[in-house]
Amino acid sequence: MSAYKGGDYRAFEQLYLRNSGRVYAFLAKSLPDGAVRDEVFQEVFLRVHKGRGKYIDGFPFRAWLFAITRNTLIDHRRARARLREDATESSILEQRGEVRAPNMDELLEAGDLSERDRNVLQLHYLEGLSFRQIAARLGISPANGRQIASRAIRRLKAVFGVTVADNE
Numbered sequence: 001m002s003a004y005k006g007g008d009y010r011a012f013e014q015l016y017l018r019n020s021g022r023v024y025a026f027l028a029k030s031l032p033d034g035a036v037r038d039e040v041f042q043e044v045f046l047r048v049h050k051g052r053g054k055y056i057d058g059f060p061f062r063a064w065l066f067a068i069t070r071n072t073l074i075d076h077r078r079a080r081a082r083l084r085e086d087a088t089e090s091s092i093l094e095q096r097g098e099v100r101a102p103n104m105d106e107l108l109e110a111g112d113l114s115e116r117d118r119n120v121l122q123l124h125y126l127e128g129l130s131f132r133q134i135a136a137r138l139g140i141s142p143a144n145g146r147q148i149a150s151r152a153i154r155r156l157k158a159v160f161g162v163t164v165a166d167n168e
Helices: 009-030 034-050 061-096 104-110 115-126 131-138 142-160
Strands: none
Touching: 009 034, 009 061, 034 061, 115 131, 115 142, 131 142
16 A cells, blocks of 8 residues: 555555455445445545545555445445435425425525524535535534534524425
8 A cells, every 4th residue: 555655556456456355245245236336336446546645654454445445335324314314305395295495595694593604504505515625614623514504404494494405
């Protein structure tokens, strides 16, 4: 991994050949759908490539690789759960003949939100920034940004009785 980190792309081929089977077998235990498994598998090695500069020389590569694999699998499951929740909520609203939430600009203007809350929601929902990007811009942690957004959304829901779909 040190060689790959230093720019030797042939070293990546060796890492891939030595470890891809184990990663795939690990994912196969959790993801029965082959297409989904292949997608997550590709994401794992994309993250290895993108994160190569963060690798600490001397740290066991396989432990680092499987931490990435586990985190990628968790991220995939969370994303799927959010999609299911959004789809279920949308179908319930459609069955009732209700309209989805008013536009975010209207909610932000009419809602009783602090400047910080309004700013976080605007950056996330209107500008499409991730909580990591918002955190860097506002000097807060990603978890804090997510918490600010969550509380602000609960306030909007209480006032307007609407749902705001997350796009992260």
